[in-house]
Every structure is written in structure tokens, then in C-alpha cells.
Amino acid sequence: MANNRRKRKVPTKFGEYGGPSSDDQFTGSENLRVNTFNCILDSLYSEIKKGEYKYSNLHNRFDFLExxxxxxxxxxxxxxxxxxxxxxxxxxxxxxxxxxxxxxxxxxx
Structure with a gap:
């Protein structure tokens, strides 16, 4: 009978940045999303921003030719x-x- 008990839901705690705190447990798909997919998106975003900065500098140097x-x-x-x-x-x-x-x-x- 003890194995059939419903798992108790604990109210969500929010961490420093408004997201779930580090002691929250995630399901498999949530874990993939939080720990893999979002990390990949963050990395892509930062690389795109670096590229934007570099292309902006190039444009500023050569834009007089336009x-x-x-x-x-x-x-x-x-x-x-x-x-x-x-x-x-x-x-x-x-x-x-x-x-x-x-x-x-x-x-x-």
C-alpha cells in the first residue's frame, strides 16, 4: 500500500534568477530541456552576439564605400x-x- 501513495507536490521555489532552484527535481524531458537544450541555446546566442559585433565593426570600417x-x-x-x-x-x-x-x-x- 505504501508504494501506491501519490507523490506529494512541493510548491516551486524560485532561485536567484526567477527560475527553479537547484534542488528541484526534473523529469527526463525537463532535465533535457533545462540542462542541455537551454545550454546549447545560450551558447549559440553568445556566439551570434560575438559575430554581430565583429560584422558591425567591419561594416563601420567599410561603409563609406557604399x-x-x-x-x-x-x-x-x-x-x-x-x-x-x-x-x-x-x-x-x-x-x-x-x-x-x-x-x-x-x-x-
């Missing part, structure tokens, strides 16, 4: 110099003149 036709010569020079100093091993300072030539070419065509 509007090069409408930029002033001084703005193009400033942006191209900044790009050249950031990628000093890959770009030579002549990239400033090349960007100005690209603007002139685009305005002709």
Missing part, C-alpha cells in the same frame, strides 16, 4: 586613411588616391 559617390573628398580621404592604418599590412597608403579615383569613375558613369 556612399562614396555622395561623400566629400575630405571625408573619403579621412575614411580611407583610417582603413589603411587599420589594415596597414594589407593596404598601402595609396588606397586613399584609389578611393578618390573610384568616386570620379562612378560619377562619370
Amino acid at each position: 556612399t562614396i559617390k555622395s561623400l566629400e573628398t575630405s571625408d573619403i580621404t579621412k575614411c580611407a586613411r583610417k582603413l589603411s592604418s587599420t589594415y596597414h599590412e594589407d593596404l598601402e597608403p595609396v588606397v586613399v588616391d584609389e578611393c578618390l579615383h573610384v568616386k570620379a569613375f562612378l560619377l562619370k558613369n
